[in-house]
Amino acid sequence: MNNINITVLALLGGVLLAIQxxxxxxxxxxxxxxxxxxxxxxxxxxxxxxxxxxxxxRKVPNWEHIKAIxxxxxxxxALFSFIGISLYYYTIPRLGISTMISLGLTGQMAISVIAGxxxxxxxxxxxISARRIIGLGAMVIGIILINKPN
Numbered sequence: 001m002n003n004i005n006i007t008v009l010a011l012l013g014g015v016l017l018a019i020q021x022x023x024x025x026x027x028x029x030x031x032x033x034x035x036x037x038x039x040x041x042x043x044x045x046x047x048x049x050x051x052x053x054x055x056x057x058r059k060v061p062n063w064e065h066i067k068a069i070x071x072x073x074x075x076x077x078a079l080f081s082f083i084g085i086s087l088y089y090y091t092i093p094r095l096g097i098s099t100m101i102s103l104g105l106t107g108q109m110a111i112s113v114i115a116g117x118x119x120x121x122x123x124x125x126x127x128i129s130a131r132r133i134i135g136l137g138a139m140v141i142g143i144i145l146i147n148k149p150n
Contacts, residue, residue, distance in 0.1 A: 018101050024085075025092035034089035038082055102143045109139055 020041070028037035092100045113136060116126035 018097065021088045021092055021101065022097050025089045025097075028089035029093050034086040037089045038086045041085065042082070099147050102146045106136075106139050106143055109136055 024037050024041050027040065028034040031037055031040075088100060088104065095103070113128060113132050115121060116123065117128040119125035
């Protein structure tokens with residue numbers, strides 16, 4: 001897959017995450033619980049993923065492969081996902097979707113620049129550069145502009 005297609009998929013992923021945040025924050029408000037909204041969202045997501053796996057032709061990893069995966073990898077992503085998504089559902093109705101998404105993206109960009117610089121999470125290092133710092137600064141300016149009252 002070429003870079004243009006991957007870029008379009010990444011943008012589509014961002015659009016879909018903003019849309020799901022909007023819908024699930026409504027669910028959270030109706031249920032009066034971001035945790036219950038997260039449970040429902042993750043449960044339905046689990047059913048959808050299981051369906052895709054069941055219909056797909058991918059091989060299931062063997063037991064030796066499964067045992068070789070570090071234990072923390074089975075839980076850490078889910079933990080951070082649960083907390084992060086629950087925070088989205090809690091804060092979107094209080095801040096508004098554009099404010100929450102802009103703040104959330106800034107948090108993601110800041111940690112990704114730091115994690116990339118140090119090669120955290122088993123990723124290839126991507127050194128911090130002046131260009132990246134300017135990009136983060138531009139995002140902060142964008143957040144100020146998005147959140148400034150008219």
